Amino acid sequence: MGQFRQGQRVFPISRQTVNRHIHKLIDGVGGAPFPISAHTFRHSFAIHLLLHGRPLKYVSQLLGHRNVESTEIYTNVLTFDGVHFLDGVDFH
Helix, strand or coil: CCCCCCCCCCCCCCHHHHHHHHHHHHHHCCCCCCCCCHHHHHHHHHHHHHHCCCCHHHHHHHHCCCCHHHHCHHHHHHHHHHHHHHCCCCCC
């Protein structure tokens, strides 16, 4: 996919280093209402791609999943939150 080889890091920084930076920032602002880590941003990235209509298979490839079934977990989140999608829509 793109210019990267499978298994190649996009950024030359470890997840642990990113988590240390995130926790330092969170501590600096007095905490967060829920646990936040590098993985939180991975989930947010996937959800946003799906909400903006990107194909599940494409998102799966970007996340490096071996099969699409692993990525389908994110569609369950969207289904759970889906009740709000029709708020304010008036059917005639």
